[in-house]
Amino acid sequence: MELDYGLTEEQLMMRDVARELADKKIRPVAAEYDEKNTFPWEVFKEIAASDLCGVYIPDEYGGAGGKTPIMNMCIVVEELSKACAGISLSFAATGLGTIPIILHGSDEQKKKYLPDIASGKKIAAFAITEANAGSDASAIETVAKKDGDSYILNGTKQWISNGEVAETYTVFAMTDKTKGARGASAFIVEKGTPGFTFGKKEDKMGIRASSTRELVFQDCRVPAANMLGKPGRGFMIAMDTFNASRPGVAAQAVGIAAGALDLAVKYACTRKQFGKPVMANQGLGFLLADMAMKVEAARALTYATARTVDKGEGRPTKYSAMAKCFASDTAMQVATDAVQVYGGYGYMREYPIEKYMRDAKITQIYEGTNQIQRDEIAKALMKEAVSGKDD
Amino acid sequence: MALRIVVCIKQVPDTTEVRMDPVKGTLIREGVVSIVNPFDSYAVEEGVRLKEKHGGTCTVVTMGPPQAEQALRDCISVGADEAYLVSDRAFAGSDTWATSLTLAAAIRKIGFDLIICGKQAIDGDTAQVGPGIAVHLDLPQATYARKIREVGEKSMIIERLLEEGVETMEMPLPGLITVVKEINEPRLPSLKGKMRAKKYELKKLTAADLDLQPGKLGLDGSPTRVMKIFAPPPRAGGEVFKGEADQCADKLVAVLAKNGVV
Ligand SMILES: Cc1cc2nc3c(=O)[nH]c(=O)nc-3n(C[C@H](O)[C@H](O)[C@H](O)COP(=O)(O)OP(=O)(O)OC[C@H]3O[C@@H](n4cnc5c(N)ncnc54)[C@H](O)[C@@H]3O)c2cc1C
Numbered sequence A: 001m002e003l004d005y006g007l008t009e010e011q012l013m014m015r016d017v018a019r020e021l022a023d024k025k026i027r028p029v030a031a032e033y034d035e036k037n038t039f040p041w042e043v044f045k046e047i048a049a050s051d052l053c054g055v056y057i058p059d060e061y062g063g064a065g066g067k068t069p070i071m072n073m074c075i076v077v078e079e080l081s082k083a084c085a086g087i088s089l090s091f092a093a094t095g096l097g098t099i100p101i102i103l104h105g106s107d108e109q110k111k112k113y114l115p116d117i118a119s120g121k122k123i124a125a126f127a128i129t130e131a132n133a134g135s136d137a138s139a140i141e142t143v144a145k146k147d148g149d150s151y152i153l154n155g156t157k158q159w160i161s162n163g164e165v166a167e168t169y170t171v172f173a174m175t176d177k178t179k180g181a182r183g184a185s186a187f188i189v190e191k192g193t194p195g196f197t198f199g200k201k202e203d204k205m206g207i208r209a210s211s212t213r214e215l216v217f218q219d220c221r222v223p224a225a226n227m228l229g230k231p232g233r234g235f236m237i238a239m240d241t242f243n244a245s246r247p248g249v250a251a252q253a254v255g256i257a258a259g260a261l262d263l264a265v266k267y268a269c270t271r272k273q274f275g276k277p278v279m280a281n282q283g284l285g286f287l288l289a290d291m292a293m294k295v296e297a298a299r300a301l302t303y304a305t306a307r308t309v310d311k312g313e314g315r316p317t318k319y320s321a322m323a324k325c326f327a328s329d330t331a332m333q334v335a336t337d338a339v340q341v342y343g344g345y346g347y348m349r350e351y352p353i354e355k356y357m358r359d360a361k362i363t364q365i366y367e368g369t370n371q372i373q374r375d376e377i378a379k380a381l382m383k384e385a386v387s388g389k390d391d
Numbered sequence B: 001m002a003l004r005i006v007v008c009i010k011q012v013p014d015t016t017e018v019r020m021d022p023v024k025g026t027l028i029r030e031g032v033v034s035i036v037n038p039f040d041s042y043a044v045e046e047g048v049r050l051k052e053k054h055g056g057t058c059t060v061v062t063m064g065p066p067q068a069e070q071a072l073r074d075c076i077s078v079g080a081d082e083a084y085l086v087s088d089r090a091f092a093g094s095d096t097w098a099t100s101l102t103l104a105a106a107i108r109k110i111g112f113d114l115i116i117c118g119k120q121a122i123d124g125d126t127a128q129v130g131p132g133i134a135v136h137l138d139l140p141q142a143t144y145a146r147k148i149r150e151v152g153e154k155s156m157i158i159e160r161l162l163e164e165g166v167e168t169m170e171m172p173l174p175g176l177i178t179v180v181k182e183i184n185e186p187r188l189p190s191l192k193g194k195m196r197a198k199k200y201e202l203k204k205l206t207a208a209d210l211d212l213q214p215g216k217l218g219l220d221g222s223p224t225r226v227m228k229i230f231a232p233p234p235r236a237g238g239e240v241f242k243g244e245a246d247q248c249a250d251k252l253v254a255v256l257a258k259n260g261v262v
């Protein structure tokens, strides 16, 4: 049995569709894409055909988000990540790139961009990071200069997930450098816009099926109509987006941890030493018990956070940070322990478990490192203590 | 041209989980999950693909007990438009003759241009129901189809997978084909498909809806009599030669020669 998280009938269907797809279409090819370091187009087409791409997109723009878009997204990301976190990122990073449009796009922008993303026809990406602006996003140097009814973008974004494979990019650039953090704006930039090209393709430790690239803007002319919200609202849009997207990273981490746990338990029950399955040793059984508890606790926190985000009352920053941080620390711990359960075999590429350890690491880094998450949580605690009310 | 396609599907126990009762020699059916006969999944996929390409409708039909409803819903979730459950106590005990006669009557009532069946059912295994339906409806048939090359106004070109090779033939329409697993790769259920399957109101046909004489139904209409069901004795293990390869080869040749094989 599974813990009852009160999923709706529709959510159970999303879970089942994603689970079957993960088992039949992702698991068999995960090692191959990991080794080849190439984007899983074939698998993404399957995800699109399964209607899962729209689970977090409003119904009126072709999706099935209903009143629980983030929870739906988490359910799907978790299931796909159990089989391969790199492949699941094609879906999850599209979510990251799309959420700004859902939250701050005009009706016209939503009509133009969301239906193709909901159907899986197009992939999206989110671009804020630069060589000199990682944790400190306010340090971005890409500029967008107003010119008539368009903006001219210049600058280079780095480590953009779904870079090149995406058609629709949410890009952050400074429209007024003198205003510091209040001088950034967000734009929807389409692939193929003159002046927009792709730079270095990264060779990574994990999530190798994900395309991570530089985006290069050289006098790239973007219509002013593609700005999200008002000028200067860029960072607010980014923060709103992270509040909604971090539960997705948490779900990815839960999926990695759950996938690794599952393999570790099966292995411990079949591997025999001293004439019995290694699972029969309390010393190892307790390790697996701890892993299982952590996975379930991370899932519970992730789901509760996703639900709170979906409710849309107040700013869920603290909880989104908690879910992302706790679940990703859990994924790293559980995946490392799962390798331990496999012993020397776990260290071998021939076995599927070491990949989980390599994949887990990124969840502690992107969408804000876990130091930054703890910082957000501490700031919120302090603010609550000082003001005497919840953030 | 738009095709009215009817796909016959059978609910079967998942044989990867079925065990035989060693004493009674019968299948242990308790606790075994029921699935759509695997060959019929290929039939449904082909029906849905033909409909997507040429327009028309893909209707699935099964004759079976009320539980077979789930198998029909599974077909809706992978793209079938309509589903008929042909069910009545009077059908109990049908052999392949009565089964195909009943299905033929149901399909005549539904209306069709093309009927698609699986090559065989993984439980009954006779491979007779498809051809039986064709005969009862006086239709041309092409069994073991591995590819539909072309669909024209009045006929289709089909590749049949035979033991000796591949045969390409033209079959007039309306007609019936049975398919092998080489024909396609069935899709997984989609979210929208699952939602539709959940809500879909099944169409039902009973003996009273079909134009058949009572004596032709169920056990009474079944000339087959099951004399005995038994598990064949397991094959005796072969002889394994161990040792150096050339010595083993010599021994093997000697045995083959002794038995008049070479
Ligand atoms: C595979 C991959 C995919 C990515 N995908 C995307 C994407 O799609 N879109 C996008 O915009 N970005 C993406 N990124 C960028 C990612 O979000 C950043 O790498 C991350 O925010 C950290 O920035 P940094 O790497 O520059 O680290 P730095 O900011 O240089 O941090 C270095 C170290 O210092 C610590 N540190 C920094 N500031 C503080 C502080 N105030 N308090 C305590 N510790 C601190 C950090 O925690 C870290 O340990 C991706 C990165 C990777 C590796």
Ligand SMILES: Cc1cc2nc3c(=O)[nH]c(=O)nc-3n(C[C@H](O)[C@H](O)[C@H](O)COP(=O)(O)OP(=O)(O)OC[C@H]3O[C@@H](n4cnc5c(N)ncnc54)[C@H](O)[C@@H]3O)c2cc1C
Residues within 6 Å of the ligand: B008, B009, B010, B027, B037, B039, B040, B043, B061, B062, B063, B064, B093, B094, B095, B096, B097, B099, B103, B116, B117, B118, B119, B120, B121, B122, B123, B124, B125, B126, B127, B128, B129, B130, B222, B224, B225, B226
């Ligand atoms: C346990 C068991 C007990 C049986 N007991 C009796 C008995 O007491 N008396 C008796 O006469 N016969 C009995 N049968 C045989 C039974 O009648 C056949 O299973 C049935 O007629 C279908 O034949 P088949 O399974 O060989 O299908 P096949 O001819 O191998 O199936 C070929 C194709 O025909 C279609 N098809 C087959 N059956 C159906 C269906 N019901 N609905 C829709 N499409 C279908 C499918 O497309 C399938 O792929 C028994 C069979 C089993 C497994």
